[in-house]
Amino acid sequence: MLGSGALKIGEAGEFDYSGSQAIKALKEEGITTILVNPNIATIQTSENLADEVYFLPVNVEFVERVIEREKPDGLLLSFGGQTALNCGVELDQEGILERHGVQVLGTPLETIRTTEDRHLFAEVLRSIDLDTPRSFACEDLENALIAAEEISYPVMVRAAYALGGKGSGIARDRQELTALASTALANTPQILVEEYLEGWKEIEYEVVRDSQDNCITVCNMENIDALGIHTGESIVVAPSQTLSDHDYHHLRSISIRLIRHLGVVGECNVQFALHPTSDEYRIIEVNARLSRSSALASKATGYPLAFVAAKLALGYCLVDVPNSITRVTASCFEPALDYCVIKMPRWDLKKFRRVSNLLGSEMKSVGEVMSIGRSFPEALQKACRMLGVGAHGLVSSRKHFEEGELEQLLSVPTEERIFAIGEAFKHNWSVEKIHQLTHITSWFLARVRETVQCQLQIEQFGLDELSPDLFRRAKELGFSDNQISRSVRRSDPIPPGYGASLEVRDRRESLGIRPVVKQIDTLAAEYPAQTNFLYLTYNGTESDVTPEEQSPVVVLGGGAYRIGSSVEFDWCAVNAVQSLARAGHRTVMINYNPETVSTDYDSCDRLYFEELSLERVLDIVELERAQGVVISVGGQIPNQLAVPLG
Template identity: 65%
Template sequence: MATIQNTDISLPKKVLLLGSGALKIGEAGEFDYSGSQALKAMKEEGIHTVLINPNIATVQTSEGIADTIYFLPVTPYFVEKVIEKERPDGILLAFGGQTALNCGVELQQSGVLDKYGVKVLGTPVQAIMDTEDRELFVKKLDQINVKTIKSEAVGSVDDAKKAAASLGYPVIVRAAYALGGLGSGFCDNEQELVELVEKALSFAPQVLVEKSLKGWKEVEYEVVRDRFDNCITVCNMENFDPLGIHTGESIVVAPSQTLSNEDYHYLRKLAIKIIRHIGIVGECNVQYAFDPASMDYRVIEVNARLSRSSALASKATGYPLAFVAAKLGLGYGLFDLKNSVTKVTSAFFEPALDYVVVKIPRWDLGKFHGVKREIGSSMKSVGEVMAIGRTFEEAIQKGLRMIGQGMHGFVENKELKIADIDKSLREPTDKRIFVISKAMRKGYTVNQIHELTKIDRWFLYKLHNIVATADELEGYNSPEELPEGLLRLAKEQGFSDFQIARAIFKSNIISNIKASDEIRAFRKASGIVPVVKQIDTLGAEYPAQTNYLYLTYNGSEDDVNYLHDHRSIVVLGSGAYRIGSSVEFDWCSVNALMTVKREGWRSVMINYNPETVSTDYDMCDRLYFDELTYERVMDILELEQPHGVILSVGGQIPNNLATRLDDAKIPILGTSATSIDNAEDRHKFSAMLDRIG
């Protein structure tokens, strides 16, 4: 461990932050979140902040977050104009994704930053270039004998052919400086290679041809380092899907479940060695391909900036990564900072989790005609959800409901028609997890599915537990027949009341809300109710109060003491980003929460999107990182007993709950449930227009 020194730092007076511009696939709301945290960190130090970001739907471009905002493109030309006018002392490049990073590199190389005496805060530009340029990256890691994937950087199709021939097929092609794995893919032969390389070279100067390690595990570490060389790993995650599927397209589990203690510490030590050598200041992530059979590994890449993974890691661990990274960029040491979530521990502390987090991407491929549903090394997902549970089964079932694609958990996929299960397992699509459920119900063994998918058997056994419980539930025909132990087990494995109702009353009542209500009433009468747990990132080593909560059936008592003073107001968020509902509803939710607080009420948020500002730890008095289903919202409202609920700021999902919440006598603030229903139901709406002529 490096020695601790007293910091004597001179803070900049004015800092420029580059945003990420418009939301795009591979670069979405997570940069609104990380940028907003960085701006908060600067504000706390009394620094004047200037933001360049043309995205009007973001929280960071709202009044009161930055001191000066320019709604301009994040390009070298416009950024130089702003620098010339504002004369900032420092610039932050790590909080606006690839867009900000690429722009910062160009400004440095063209001499603009030197010309105006602007200092890059945090990771130096050379370190950014060392991680972004594949040739430099490999050379840099060779210096410390760290293995990277064998690859050759090429600038033409002919060179690509030679490289592939010497490496041997299959190979993977990647474009340098690209966003969300754009232009990357696997090639089994020369014809596929030529097609891909031509496409990739049309928008990137350099293409990488590398040996394919398809089928290995993909593991990621989020690492923080200060300028005194103190390092901690904040979160390690593993992909449910094996290597070959972009991490943004993959189901991700934190902390990793299938690594041995030896594997975990081996990769952690390597990650720290790598970022010390590269010279990161602030936050970055290290992605590995790992062969669990031999402990062989390759470093896939290092992101020298905050990413979607770091937003996820921040929400998964309750460690404010972006906030801490911004402070470290100013020159503080980790030992100077408090963890602003727990308020009692130092930021120089690795979180220990007593829960499991699962991230699942949401694709909206159904909105396009003729789109290929296969997923691979280039991103197609438009949003993601994060679910928290005490067991993997509970978290994955919650998450599969949260993505809201017509499925109600792992085994509810009767409407999924698959001609060839083997092919669907071998060639992953956005529906592969549901294909696994189908295969298990058709009698495929865990080993058969593992051979076809290369998904770790541990995950498959856990999924098999869910299927076994579903089969057992289907043996009963009414709630009264259900053994209490089985009902409790189903709830502990994340089954919703709706799923249990569907299994017992069989599929003819799918649309029948009454059946779920019947299960709910029966379950509550049997004393089977969820408990509220706070995100305890200290593994209970230190007492800490956090306002960051989730519900689980795997626990015996609530971590929150409810006052029942009817002084809280619950705001329902908008869930996962999708086409037609994205960061603008986060902006609405955040403004609603701030208004509730300002008016002297207790603000309560329910949302499960890890990319948002509304799920930030200091945005509200209580944050429930949980489902926006009728069942879960009612569980929370029964505990909170609020003054009222706001549905109108979260888009379609909360609106769809209006009528049922109204029937349950929940006070809805603003537009009444009847009026919402009259506007949403096309038939009622058209009848009303007829009435008023």
């Protein structure tokens, strides 16, 4: 199995998670596994997983020498991102795989080439009458300029065999295209110049297919930002919130038809552009491998995508592979969600001088968070706090932007746009005006306005004057105790520390307003859920789980990846949990990073996809009747809770 190598933008901890799951699936079958991955900070390179680990670069020269030495029967490429795919294609082109009798398992190399080569992919789509943006594959600048004139500006430029949208972007004139194409062609042999579908929705489907042509869709996701921003840069919600039943099933049918035609075996991601007012669509691309979207879909649905994909690569059918999370269904059951999941990217652009903070089709984010709620506003507010950028939620009592700045902040996408939308509603801007500036679907904007209106109501009252109904309404919309403490009317400035937040907690509990624990139920209550994936919500009346007799130890994870805090803290957290389990303790993990092994279904006894905040940790400690909390293995975020927890 080929890993993804060093962490980089577009290839991070999600491939440690997917590779670790794949190795476990292979070990379950008694198959000797050899891993090539030089990243020492990963779980998959730990001594108790793969039989042999080669800390070598994932390139043709070194992988060929490993093949010569180990003489493997098969090669897995789908679990190491773009790095592994590119290496596998080169190994085949140079005849190394054929010479040594090594078979590529899972999705065939021909399918990988078709999905990576922009020209071949467009030709395949046209041959089966599926719509794709009008485009031309170009291998030099001259042809790119001719193609743009043929299509007419603005155009989208996409690079072949590229990671995280590298080299892609939107060109609105000849000068911009010249700069974009020159940069892209310096790193890739081919670019695609295509029509730019401004204002269209971006929709994704995670699809799984076995060698017997059984096919299911595990999850569909909707980008809150319109097309033109890389899905890794966009806020994403699962399941989709604004698709009609017709649109949902139409795109699902197209996804299955396309994947069957391509011959994918395992898991893949299909990206669509959908017209906002008609059922007109375009297929943007297919990732014939596990990706960051796959990690999100797996954690959001409780469906072990990487584990299942590894089993399918060995020749198993979906009906043969049990879902190891639910324990009561086969992997051919499509998940059904009765909750809302939001993925929000984390950027660290402010750590660099002279770096543009504009968001586009090329990834800049270094990490992401995943929040879960029973409503869209609840999940969105949680995600804003999880970013760790100082936000108390989607809305704040402080004024962060001048009204004169808002039009620019809304029309030009940056990491601050979601907060600027809340500020615009405070200035009584209409949903329609903000929609015209952002191209964000009006339904999402209306939910933000709902949150803003609640905050404006809270500002009219002191803490003791807040009615139980308004208090509960605020918690249902995702307001934290700290956020409420800063929003209520006060005669004196709020004191530093956690005192004001704890006052709100005491008042809330005196009113009987407490969160309930819900399971990430893959089957939406169709069958009894067995999952240990949990989250807290105020949109419920009873908990799905109760405390066990043995008090657990709570371990705090590292949160979103950022510069200076990355996969190494996931390694620490996972090893801490394993050590506690070996010592006979029950374990509870709190973390919200979907890219990690620590948020996998088999890492601990119970896993809470929740905020690493004082309020939420106290809630979970009380609900679980925990005997202690480990804060030292997750880096700076949990360390900051040492004093208040103590």
